[in-house]
Amino acid sequence: MRIDNPKIVAALPELGVELRSGCALAELTSLGIGGTTDLLRIKKHEGIPDLLDLLDAHGVPHRFIGGGSNLLVGDGELPWVVLQLAKPEPEVVIDGTFAQVDAAADLGRTVTFCAKNDLGGMEGLIGVPGTVGGALRMNAGAYGMQIGSYVREVKLYRAAGRKIEILKGDQISFEYRHTSFAPDDMMLAVKLELPSKPFKEILAGIRICNEKRRSSQPLGQKSAGCIFKNPPGASAGRMIDELGLKGLNVGDARISDRHANFFVNAGSASAKDMLTLIADVRERVHKAFDVELEHEVVVWNA
Numbered sequence: 503m504r505i506d507n508p509k510i511v512a513a514l515p516e517l518g519v520e521l522r523s524g525c526a527l528a529e530l531t532s533l534g535i536g537g538t539t540d541l542l543r544i545k546k547h548e549g550i551p552d553l554l555d556l557l558d559a560h561g562v563p564h565r566f567i568g569g570g571s572n573l574l575v576g577d578g579e580l581p582w583v584v585l586q587l588a589k590p591e592p593e594v595v596i597d598g599t600f601a602q603v604d605a606a607a608d609l610g611r612t613v614t615f616c617a618k619n620d621l622g623g624m625e626g627l628i629g630v631p632g633t634v635g636g637a638l639r640m641n642a643g644a645y646g647m648q649i650g651s652y653v654r655e656v657k658l659y660r661a662a663g664r665k666i667e668i669l670k671g672d673q674i675s676f677e678y679r680h681t682s683f684a685p686d687d688m689m690l691a692v693k694l695e696l697p698s699k700p701f702k703e704i705l706a707g708i709r710i711c712n713e714k715r716r717s718s719q720p721l722g723q724k725s726a727g728c729i730f731k732n733p734p735g736a737s738a739g740r741m742i743d744e745l746g747l748k749g750l751n752v753g754d755a756r757i758s759d760r761h762a763n764f765f766v767n768a769g770s771a772s773a774k775d776m777l778t779l780i781a782d783v784r785e786r787v788h789k790a791f792d793v794e795l796e797h798e799v800v801v802w803n804a
């Protein structure tokens with residue numbers, strides 16, 4: 503979708519928004535898949551309510567992208583524009599055991615910055631790509647921890663009230679790869695409370711998690727992490743592996759040989775290839791185990 507209405511284009515600079523025309527989302531996603539649309543880069547939070555009012559008044563649909571590491575985006579010209587927060591300086595401010603983090607901050611850099619300030623707890627998130635905003639939305643987690651456990655406050659644009667608000671941690675529910683935020687709420691910043699630990703101890707935990715990832719995940723390949731959520735008490739990867747599906751492909755969309763729940767783009771896979779592979783695997787798992795696998799990857803298909 504192209505923003506060519508002169509009224510919108512003229513209003514953007516004052517709202518602190520930069521328009522990038524015709525962005526290929528394949529270049530903004532870790533899967534390397536996705537069509538083209540206009541991207542609006544937001545440089546100041548205060549302009550967001552007016553920006554969204556403006557887009558709505560002119561009937562311009564939109565979606566939020568963070569680091570694009572959990573997204574499978576459709577092919578071709580896309581029927582909505584994409585909003586992305588620009589990275590601020592500094593990304594993280596430490597105050598005792600609290601870390602105030604901008605949603606656009608890189609998640610891995612946040613984990614290491616906190617570690618260097620003797621704040622731990624997030625060791626499992628090392629190696630999870632993307633932004634802190636995306637991690638909050640997804641309640642990212644690994645190796646027995648999830649980011650939601652450390653959230654004390656979230657600053658967000660709430661679509662329902664059309665304004666920026668602050669929610670306390672206990673007003674938000676964080677479940678396995680699911681949160682109570684409304685689909686069109688936009689995370690802007692978070693206050694985390696983290697356990698104090700000596701840097702050396704945190705580093706040892708980080709090294710263990712890094713090693714676990716390196717030995718089990720296809721880290722050099724284009725993926726979106728796990729495609730499916732684990733059903734209660736089971737492992738989606740193990741079920742797919744038991745069916746002997748590692749290496750199965752549709753065009754360049756392929757199930758990783760290393761980790762059966764990682765589907766990789768081994769060349770120039772289209773969204774259609776990847777979605778066909780996902781649907782095929784869901785059907786086979788359903789037939790064999792009577793389990794309906796749910797997507798962990800967020801699919802933006804039209």
Ligand SMILES: Cc1cc2nc3c(=O)[nH]c(=O)nc-3n(C[C@H](O)[C@H](O)[C@H](O)COP(=O)(O)OP(=O)(O)OC[C@H]3O[C@@H](n4cnc5c(N)ncnc54)[C@H](O)[C@@H]3O)c2cc1C
Nearest residue numbers: 568569570571572632633635636637642643644688689727
């Ligand atoms: C190699 C690899 C390993 C991974 N390992 C893990 C893992 O161990 N655990 C895990 O949980 N995930 C993992 N992931 C998935 C992914 O990295 C996480 O879900 C990550 O937190 C997504 O963040 P993002 O900024 O890239 O979000 P995006 O992919 O950009 O977006 C994901 C969703 O969040 C929304 N979103 C993004 N930013 C905002 C915002 N500011 N406000 C509102 N909504 C927003 C988007 O609209 C979309 O719905 C892995 C991915 C890869 C490629």
